[in-house]
Amino acid sequence: KAKLLFFASPNNPTGRMFSLTFLEALLQKTSGLVVWDEAYGEFAQETAIPLIQNYSNLLILKTFSKLGLAGLRIGYLIGNSKLIGELKKANIPYNINRFTLSAILKFLENTEWMKTQVQRIIQEREKMVQALYTVPHITPYPSSANFILFRTPDGNKVFEELKQRGVLVRTVDSHPLLHNCLRVTVGTAEENQIFIETLRGIMEKIAS
Structure with a gap:
């Protein structure tokens, strides 16, 4: 045992x-x-x-x-x-x-400040997940943390495209089950919107 x-x-x-x-x-x-x-x-x-x-x-x-x-x-x-x-x-x-x-x-x-921050992140996280569902060729996974895992057609390419546009996410596809997956941390509402719009532009470009 x-x-x-x-x-x-x-x-x-x-x-x-x-x-x-x-x-x-x-x-x-x-x-x-x-x-x-x-x-x-x-x-x-x-x-x-x-x-x-x-x-x-x-x-x-x-x-x-x-x-x-x-x-x-x-x-x-x-x-x-x-x-x-x-x-x-x-x-x-x-x-x-x-x-x-x-x-x-x-x-x-x-601690009230901390609770407020946590609630804000949770709300933004749920908005981000729903927004990711609308991005072409992106599969987001439900999260209970302060980040979101999502799968792309080509993780390395999407990672590099995001980095070139000033958006940094984490690549996690070293694990076989997470091939082509990336992880994004939930930020402010403005930061999250920039991420979604940037990712959408990249995916539309890749799909065209």
């Missing part, structure tokens, strides 16, 4: 989620440690945190990086107090510098 299981939900780069029903069924069947990465969890509006009180073998990873604080390089984990105690034994002293700690504490004083 596996002693350690890792899951990312939402997943990167697909943006898809494992259900909490799946997680709970897994926790009931294994005695191994289950590490549940919720780096993009705020954009999914669903969390496994309530399951902590019932399952001592569940450890949840979180980060501030996806909320505009990537430069601080800080995250945290949530789990059973006994499990956290064991992990602390291997923790190096002074692993968070004073500036990072001060910045995070200040950030946490205004």
Whole structure:
């Protein structure tokens, strides 16, 4: 039996989620440690945190990086107090510098701002998915993260065409199942509109 299981939900780069029903069924069947990465969890509006009180073998990873604080390089984990105690034994002293700690504490004083930002990104994400459905030869995939995966007829060509026009996305087709797929991060309404219009122009040019 596996002693350690890792899951990312939402997943990167697909943006898809494992259900909490799946997680709970897994926790009931294994005695191994289950590490549940919720780096993009705020954009999914669903969390496994309530399951902590019932399952001592569940450890949840979180980060501030996806909320505009990537430069601080800080995250945290949530789990059973006994499990956290064991992990602390291997923790190096002074692993968070004073500036990072001060910045995070200040950030946490205004969580309403964070919630507003998350809601804005979710709304823009859904608009982008619907807009991508209208772009010729583009197949977008539903996402629960702050990015969208989409398939193109020629991923490398579309990537280069976008880059030449000042629009940068990420190519992810190194995985066989993601051949010709690209990943775009949800930006501001204006940035998203520029991306959609630019992509539409490229695809219409390729199709002609």
